[in-house]
Amino acid sequence: MAASADRRRARILDVVHELGTVRVADLAARLDMPTVTIRRDVAALAEAGRLRRSHGSVALPDPGAHGPAGPAGTVGGAGGAALLGAAGQGAAGVPDGRGRVIGMLVPTIGWYFDEIIDGARSAATAAGARLVLGISPHEARDDRGQIARTLESGVDGLLLTPNRLPDGPAEEEEEEEESDWLGDLPVPAVLVERRAAPGSAAAGLDAVGSDHRHGVLLALRHLAGLGHRSVLLAARRDTWTAHEVRAGYADAVRRLGLEPRPTLDLHHGGGPLARTDPERVADQLALGAEEGVRAVLVHDGRDAIQLPPLLRARGLRVPEDIALVSYDDAFAALTTPPLTAVAPPKRAVGAVALDLLLRRLGPADLPAHHIGLLPTLTVRSSCGALPGQD
Incomplete structure (x- = not known):
């Protein structure tokens, strides 16, 4: 059974009393506990004025120092319970x-x-x-x-x-x-x-x-509800969001029973976050339309808002010929036509x-x-x- 917070913190104080100054990583190794656990305990002890932290190391507080919980001392008994019970919150539940x-x-x-x-x-x-x-x-x-x-x-x-x-x-x-x-x-x-x-x-x-995978599922489920059995994903691949959108597409297609399509890669080289070529993207969407794909989810919004006029120049109207959904809602409402959009809660x-x-x-x-x-x-x-x- 894992040691209680009170016992862990008492052991931490014992080691610091013995060594004077010790690195958090060395403290975790000495006590054979996860570094993240020791770091949390050290933060609580420092908040209570029982330890002093400085760039990865901990030491005893300066003589006479007092923390928010009173004079420095060993955590235990009622004092430890009071420390654990303090929420550290200000008015209306806002952390202090x-x-x-x-x-x-x-x-x-x-x-x-x-x-x-x-x-x-x-x-x-x-x-x-x-x-x-x-x-x-x-x-x-x-x-x-x-x-x-x-x-x-x-x-x-x-x-x-x-x-x-x-x-x-x-x-x-x-x-x-x-x-x-x-x-x-x-x-x-x-x-x-x-x-x-x-x-x-x-x-x-x-x-x-x-939860970008949930966001993609929302978009594809909506399009499937409109009768689309095949939805193309046009996406970048150079950000974490893009990685999650691509994974979410594979999950959603399987979950909804849609026909899977190869993802249209919007990143065409030149390093991370290189600009895409909207003309090339429009050409490939037009080709997909010839193959019967009439719906597309586009990540990200910068690419999505450029597409309607480019598709129109190729004889394809949004939404009459292609249903278009943007994965980002920063400016999707300002286009012609206004874009249906997934909005991550940024x-x-x-x-x-x-x-x-x-x-x-x-x-x-x-x-x-x-x-x-x-x-x-x-x-x-x-x-x-x-x-x-x-």
Whole structure:
């Protein structure tokens, strides 16, 4: 049976009393416990003023220091119960983030992540915390270095969107190896729009993201309800969202009994996030229409909004000849015709991730959370259905 939180924290304090200063990773090894568990206990002890954290190491607090739970001392008995029972929340259930600095690392600013950042920023402001933003570009593949530089600024916790993408069994094994170091971070971290490989050291991290597979199922189920038995997927392949959309398409086609079609690859080389060629995409959609495909789901929205006039130039009308659904709803309503669109809950992802991280920084002994927020489908005229028809 796993040791109770009180006993674990008492053992942690015993080791720190003995050694003076010790790295979190060494502490976990000495106590033969998962690093993520020790990190949570250390955070609770530091919150209570019983330990002092500094860049991956812990030590006893300065003499005379007092934490929020009173004078420094060993956790146990009623004192430990009080520590576990403290929710660390402010008014109306908002976590108390006063004095907290949260580092947020994203692969890009613009389009998709702008809304996620905005959601996290709003939640941080409401909690009294400060958000510090960093960029680790898709092209750089330098997550580890970027995270190290962010940690040097003295952040209390991290919202992370690593770049690594699985694209098959070999890549998934490589991703597991490369993500192991994420499980040994010196501060609590929440993965945002990512989830670590099962079985990896990072799998114990909290994760908040959109359930893109559910979003694809919503789109294909709607099109199937309109009588389409074959739906083409036109998708990028250079982002995590694209990977999940492609996997969701395979799942949805099987679940709905649709005729599977090869995915039209919108990424045509030139590195991650290279611009697609909308003329080429329109040509291939026109070819698919000649083969009897009359419905398409397009990821992402930037490609979807360019297609109606290009298809019209090829003698194909939306929705009369091709039903078109966009996987993103940022500007889908502004096109002619307005596009039916799947909307990932981007702002909510940022807000929930920030909220979860602040709770992780509190004294409560929370289990790891893997949270999938469901996208929504807004029906407009581009698929031939009336708005609101499902």
